[in-house]
Amino acid sequence: MHAPLIEAHHLVKLYTMGEETVHALDGVSFSIPRGGYCAIVGPSGSGKSTLMNILGGLDTPTHGRLVIDGADIGALDDEGLARFRNRTVGFVFQSFNLLPRMTALENVELPLIYAGVDAKQRRAQAEQLLARVGLAERMSHKPTQLSGGQQQRVAIARALAGKPALLLADEPTGALDTRTGQEILALFNELNREGATIVLVTHDVEVAAAANRTIEMRDGRIVADHANERTPRHDAHV
Amino acid sequence: MMRTSDLVASAARALRANPMRSALTALGVIIGVASVVAMVALGSGAQAQVERSIASLGSNLLIVVPGSFRGAGGVRGQAGGWDSLTLDDANAIAAQVEGVLVVAPSQRSRAQVIANGLNWNAQVEGVTPAYLTARDWEIAEGRFFDETEERQARRVVVLGATVARELFPNVDPIGETVRINGGAFEVIGILESKGQTGFGMDQDDVVLAPFTTVKRRISGRNRRADTVSQISVKAVSEDVLRQVEEDVTDLLRQRHRTREGEDDFTVQNLSSITETAQQTTQVFTYLLGGISAVSLLVGGIGIMNIMLVSVTERTREIGLRKALGARQADILHQFGLEAVALSVAGGAIGLVLGVLGAWLMTSLFNLPLVIAPQNAIMAIAFAGLVGVLFGAYPAWRAAKLDPIEALRRE
Numbered sequence: 001m002h003a004p005l006i007e008a009h010h011l012v013k014l015y016t017m018g019e020e021t022v023h024a025l026d027g028v029s030f031s032i033p034r035g036g037y038c039a040i041v042g043p044s045g046s047g048k049s050t051l052m053n054i055l056g057g058l059d060t061p062t063h064g065r066l067v068i069d070g071a072d073i074g075a076l077d078d079e080g081l082a083r084f085r086n087r088t089v090g091f092v093f094q095s096f097n098l099l100p101r102m103t104a105l106e107n108v109e110l111p112l113i114y115a116g117v118d119a120k121q122r123r124a125q126a127e128q129l130l131a132r133v134g135l136a137e138r139m140s141h142k143p144t145q146l147s148g149g150q151q152q153r154v155a156i157a158r159a160l161a162g163k164p165a166l167l168l169a170d171e172p173t174g175a176l177d178t179r180t181g182q183e184i185l186a187l188f189n190e191l192n193r194e195g196a197t198i199v200l201v202t203h204d205v206e207v208a209a210a211a212n213r214t215i216e217m218r219d220g221r222i223v224a225d226h227a228n229e230r231t232p233r234h235d236a237h238v
Numbered sequence: 239m240m241r242t243s244d245l246v247a248s249a250a251r252a253l254r255a256n257p258m259r260s261a262l263t264a265l266g267v268i269i270g271v272a273s274v275v276a277m278v279a280l281g282s283g284a285q286a287q288v289e290r291s292i293a294s295l296g297s298n299l300l301i302v303v304p305g306s307f308r309g310a311g312g313v314r315g316q317a318g319g320w321d322s323l324t325l326d327d328a329n330a331i332a333a334q335v336e337g338v339l340v341v342a343p344s345q346r347s348r349a350q351v352i353a354n355g356l357n358w359n360a361q362v363e364g365v366t367p368a369y370l371t372a373r374d375w376e377i378a379e380g381r382f383f384d385e386t387e388e389r390q391a392r393r394v395v396v397l398g399a400t401v402a403r404e405l406f407p408n409v410d411p412i413g414e415t416v417r418i419n420g421g422a423f424e425v426i427g428i429l430e431s432k433g434q435t436g437f438g439m440d441q442d443d444v445v446l447a448p449f450t451t452v453k454r455r456i457s458g459r460n461r462r463a464d465t466v467s468q469i470s471v472k473a474v475s476e477d478v479l480r481q482v483e484e485d486v487t488d489l490l491r492q493r494h495r496t497r498e499g500e501d502d503f504t505v506q507n508l509s510s511i512t513e514t515a516q517q518t519t520q521v522f523t524y525l526l527g528g529i530s531a532v533s534l535l536v537g538g539i540g541i542m543n544i545m546l547v548s549v550t551e552r553t554r555e556i557g558l559r560k561a562l563g564a565r566q567a568d569i570l571h572q573f574g575l576e577a578v579a580l581s582v583a584g585g586a587i588g589l590v591l592g593v594l595g596a597w598l599m600t601s602l603f604n605l606p607l608v609i610a611p612q613n614a615i616m617a618i619a620f621a622g623l624v625g626v627l628f629g630a631y632p633a634w635r636a637a638k639l640d641p642i643e644a645l646r647r648e
Contacts, residue, residue, distance in 0.1 A: 058561060058641045079565050086563020097558045097645070101255055113244045114563040158562070 004031040005165055005197050006055065011064035013050050013220075024050040025061065026220035032199065034165070037192040039200045039208035039228075042217035049170070051217070052201045056091055056168045057084040069165040086114050090159030094171035096151045098143040104130060104154045105139040111161045129157040133187065149180035156187060160196075167191065167198045173207055185210040240568045249575040252548075260580060263544040267584030267624060268591065270534025271617050275592025276599060277530045278613055281523025283596075283605035288519050290606070292512045294432045294441065296373040298339075298479050300486060301506045302327075302469040321465040322502040327493060328469045335471075335485045337478035342369040343449065343466040347457035351445055353405040353416040360401045362418060362445045364452025372470040380412045380427030383448050391450035395423045398444035399431035416445075421455050423447065476509065483507050537584065538624035545577050545632035549639075556636050557644025570637040577629020578622055585621025589614055 013025040025047050032038050042048045053059040054066060057073060060081075066073040069088050076084060085091075090111075098107045108126035117125070130139050133153040143151050152172060159167055169188070173181030189210065192198050200211055208214050209228055216224035253260045304322040328343040345364035350357055366388055370376070383394050395416060402411050402425075411425045432441040447456070453463055473482040487505050494502055549556070556569055564572075593609060600607045 053642050056561065058645075079567075082560070082563055082565040082568075085561055091561050093645070097554070097561075099555060099558070101251065110559070111562040113248075114240055114559075114565075114568060116241055118241070119243075162563075 003034075005034045005036070005069055006030075006032040006199075007065075007067045009065045011051070011054065011061045011066060013047075013054065013059070014062045023220045025054070025064075028064070028217075028220070028222055030215060030222060030225060032197065034197055035192070035195055037188070037198045037200075037212045039202060039211035039214045040217060041202055041205060041208045041214055043203060045219075046217040047220040048201050048203075048217050050220075052168060052170055052199070055166070055199060056089050057081045082114075086111055087162060088164055089166045089168050090161070090164040092152070092155050092159050092167065092169040092172045094174040096143070096148075096155045096175070098151055098154055098158075100143050103140045103142055104135060104146065104157075107143070107154055108158045108161055110158060115162050125161060126157070129160050130154070132160070133157045147180075148176050149183055152176060152180075152184050153187070156184070156191075160191070165197060167196050169198065169200045171202050171204075171207075172200065173204070174202075181207070240564070240571070245568075245571055245575055248572055249579050252572075252576055253579060259544060263541055264580050264584035264587070266537025266540035267534065267581045267621050268537075268588040270530065270537040270624075271585045271588025271621050272592035272595060273530035273533055274527055274620075275589055275609070275613065275617050276595035277526035278523060279592070279596030279607065279609045280599050280603075280605070281519065281526050282608035282610070282613075283600045283603075285516060285519035285523060286606045286608050288515045289512065291434055292508060292515060294374075295508055296375075296470070296472065297508075298473040298476050299372060299508045300471040300473065300479070300483055301508065302331075302471060302486065302490070303504050303506065304467070304502065305504060322494065323466050323469060324464045325466060326464065327490060327503075328466060330489060330493060331469065331471055331486055334489055335482060337474050337482045337485075339472045339474045340368040340371045340470075342366055342372040342470040342472075344369060344468045344470065345449060345452050345457055345465075346467045347452065349418050349445075349456055351401065351405065351416050351418050353411075353414060354409070356405050356407075358401055358404045360398070360443055360445050362395075362447060362452060362456055364449040364457070365446050366449050369446070369470065372472040375432065376430040377427050378430040379410075380425070382427055382446075388448040388450060391448060391454050393421060393423045393451060393455070394426045394448065396427040396429055396446040397425055398429050398446075399442040400440055401443060401445055402428045418445070418447075419456050423451075479507065479509060534620065534624060538581070538628040541577050541580055541625060542628035542632060545573060545629055546635070548576070549573065549632050549636045552636075553639060553644045553647045556639050557641045557647070560639070560641035561645065566637040569639075570633045573633035573636045574626070574629050577633065578625035581621045581625030581629070582618065585618045588621065589617050592617070 008031065009029050011025050011028040012023065015022040015024055028047070028051060040048045040051060050059065054061050054073065055068065057076070060074055071084055071088065073084070099110070105123070105126050108129055109122045112122040112125060127139060130136060133156055135150060135153055135157070138146060138150060143154070146154065173184055176184060185207065188198055188200070198211070200208070202208050211228060213227050214224070215222055302323060325343055328341050332338060332341040342365060347362055348359060349362045351360050351362070367382060367385055370382055377396070378399070380396070382396055383392065387394055397405070397411060405411065405416065406414060411428060414425050415422050416425060417423070429442070429446065434440055471482065471486060473479045483505055490503050491497070491501065496502055559569065596609060597607055
């Protein structure tokens with residue numbers, strides 16, 4: 001637990017739009033230890049989504065060095081990135097991104113399919129994870145038969161499948177009402193206390209306050225990086 | 239790395255999700271494969287039919303007829319050379335050409351045949367006993383006349399199956415009497431049925447009588463006694479057939495003192511006719527198959543079209559799968575397999591429909607049903623190939639999608 005899970009050195013991401021070159025990331029450096037719970041905040045266009053995509057192995061930095069769980073992201077090819085996304089990170093999206101034709105159980109099994117886990121083991125793991133997020137009774141429901149909060153719980157269970165080192169959440173409460181959003185954040189807190197490293201991207205300062213640490217971004221740079229006061233409210237639901 | 243069983247399950251699930259669309263997409267391939275199978279079977283059936291009917295004329299057979307069809311400067315009809323072949327020519331071929339099994343001269347004429355108040359216009363052919371061997375013909379009932387009867391010009395006849403049926407619908411013709419040109423002839427045998435020739439002539443519509451009998455009593459009254467209308471030459475094997483053909487031609491040129499191009503006879507080689515007919519029907523088969531293959535191509539384009547729509551519709555799903563760890567190869571395989579599954583399933587259904595269609599058409603046209611197993615396997619394999627070819631591009635598009643862009647898509 002001593003070596004940081006994420007080490008970012010001077011990350012630069014350039015996009016060329018016609019004649020213009022946009023610095024989506026303009027020299028971003030930070031590190032997050034194992035077991036950390038960090039929120040990345042900033043207005044749209046601040047580069048937080050780009051940073052999130054790079055942390056998740058969906059994109060690679062133009063310059064700079066990013067090491068996550070010992071893997072140099074910039075050096076991975078498509079196959080290496082796919083393996084990284086499969087084994088090292090778990091995504092939670094704002095719009096859940098569950099496949100509508102599949103049951104909750106099948107959605108959670110999806111990353112395990114790409115890991116090559118056999119069907120029996122896959123089913124056992126998925127059942128365990130759904131029970132963990134409180135959906136033991138809803139395993140064979142399709143996403144449309146679940147509430148928003150329940151859908152996000154399925155998505156979190158899916159993100160946890162394959163025991164990733166890092167949980168990446170992109171506006172996980174953005175599509176939920178306040179109360180349900182609080183429940184999801186409480187679940188993150190719980191998972192963090194059980195040892196999960198979580199990076200949460202949001203534009204909502206209140207949501208960011210749920211994390212232990214906040215990195216504020218603006219125009220592709222980090223403008224602030226501070227530890228959060230733990231407010232009793234966030235722990236109350238746990 | 240995705241397991242194969244999961245890959246198959248995933249493709250099956252995607253196809254089941256839109257059953258109507260999958261069925262309509264496969265329909266293009268179904269129609270394509272069905273028409274290829276049916277058309278090739280129909281062509282093969284026609285080919286088999288032609289081969290069979292030509293073979294029924296007799297194998298390793300040369301037929302020498304008077305007159306020349308080869309006039310280069312103009313049309314030389316048969317009429318001028320009508321009497322150019324003689325019995326001596328036939329005897330000379332038998333005596334001098336090597337590799338000849340039998341030589342059978344014959345004299346043809348048409349006549350009205352009357353029996354029991356029924357009458358029938360048949361081809362009456364005067365032949366020698368060797369004729370049966372030359373034409374690979376068998377006696378179905380009774381017997382054939384022998385050489386003595388032939389020499390003595392006995393009044394006996396052997397009926398073809400059609401003539402026997404027409405003149406003696408209810409009676410056994412053996413021992414009965416028929417009248418030809420006023421003379422009475424005893425029926426001593428009935429020929430085995432040969433069916434039609436490739437040119438649509440009924441070979442069973444014939445009455446065989448001894449050569450001398452026909453010459454003297456039926457056709458020969460106003461003609462020279464030694465001319466023949468045809469000489470059938472049967473070679474001992476197919477290998478020597480060409481050589482025999484050349485030797486017969488050379489010998490007859492010598493005897494008739496003609497030069498090449500001025501011949502008053504024609505040597506027809508039935509195996510070359512067979513070859514020509516085979517080639518014709520083969521071209522016919524290829525043509526039909528080729529036209530049908532175009533519809534299979536259209537079916538393939540249909541698959542490509544739907545797969546492209548499917549990739550667009552499922553962009554978000556593809557992005558998600560990539561985010562969850564799907565490699566490009568996994569996506570490629572998934573979408574490729576969907577296309578191949580559609581086309582192979584379509585191919586299998588098309589094969590069944592094609593066989594049914596071929597059976598229907600061949601029974602309609604009275605052709606033999608010829609379906610080679612390798613054609614069936616090829617049809618399925620070809621359908622699979624269509625799936626691979628036309629599924630490749632949409633699958634490649636899916637595999638190359640940028641996951642970030644894909645996830646952003648609504």
